[in-house]
Amino acid sequence: MKHQELWTEYRHSRATDVRNRLIECYMSLVGYIAxxxxxxxxxxxxxxxxxxxxxxxxxxxxxxxxPDKGIAFETFAKMRVYGAIMDELRSLDWIPRSIRQKTKKIEKACRVLDQKLGRTATNSEIAEHLEVSIPEFNKMVREVSSTTVLSLEQIYSNDSSNGTMTLMDVLESSTSSNPLDSLQSEELRDELARTIDRLPEKEKLILALYYYEELTLKEIGRILSLSESRISQIHTKTILKLRGRMAEQQERATNTATKT
Structure with missing residues (x-):
């Protein structure tokens, strides 16, 4: 039975055996994401x-x-599968405290320098701000690289709601019936787009290849003639820059809300 026929049957019957056959059809998607x-x-x-x-x-x-919303199931399912995995990783709290502290230091440095310079800071500028050498800074980036597995999935902290606005939230809320949710998501998308647009071309390319073309870091390395570790390092720094910028956006929004 073809996928479309299974979906038609499941929409009418909601039968467990039909759902299980749908699960079997998309198991390869779960394996790929995992x-x-x-x-x-x-x-x-x-x-x-x-x-x-x-x-x-x-x-x-x-x-x-x-299906009436016009989005392909594979696209919808990727967000749900990835989101479930991210939730599990967060609950395990597998990142050591020392690594979390280093991550926050780099994010803060990126945010401060972005405000001061009006552009994305270079590696040497970030290292100077942190009062470390370039080799020491590169070592820090390697150490925190595992934290960016949450990457764009957890890029915008929302303290007011004790949670995090994820990329999934942004994408899904485009169909939200709540005007406030839609406005908040639209502002976030715009800010994210502006931030990405200011990144160096190589960093933008790596983001595009990794998140949109869904290539692995190793595959991106082959395309750009760089080692997988080097691609991982660039990806990590890029994500930390984005997080820092979005934290700045949150701070401005919080200050505005307080004044009003």
Whole structure:
């Protein structure tokens, strides 16, 4: 039975056996996302564990999918599967405190320099601000690289709601019936677009290849004739810059709300 026929049957019957057949049809998608995510994590994180959590995300996607909204199921399911895996990783709290502190230091430095310079800071400028040498800065970036597995999925902290506005939230709220949600998401998309536009061309290209073309870091390295570790380093710094910029945007929004 073709996928479309399964979807038609499931929409009418909501039968468990039909849902299970849909799950089987998209298991390869779960495996792909789990493997790609695990590649950026420490060795003790098993792909099979991520796949188990990803299946729950797939089941949730099947239950919530509405074909009338005009979005392909694969696109919708990717967000749900990836989101389920990210939620599991956050609950495990597998990132050491020292690494979290270094991540915050780099993010803050990027934010401060961005405000001061009116552009994206260079590596040497960030290192100087942190009062470390370039080799020491590069070592810090390597150490925090695993934290960017959350990357664009957790780029905007929303303290007022005790949570985080994720890229998934932004994409989904474009169909929200709540005008305030839509406005907030539109502002976030605009700010994210402006921030990315200010990045150096190589960093923009790596983001595009990784998040939109869905290539692995190794594949991007082959295209750009750079090592996988070098691509990982550039990707990490880019994400930290984006997080820093979005934190600045949040701070401005909070200050505006307080004044009003």
């Amino acid at each position: 493997s790609k995510t695990a590649a950026s994590l420490p060795p003790h994180v098993e792909v099979s564990d991520l796949e188990s959590v990803g299946i729950l995300g797939l089941m949730n996607a099947i239950e919530r999918f509405d």
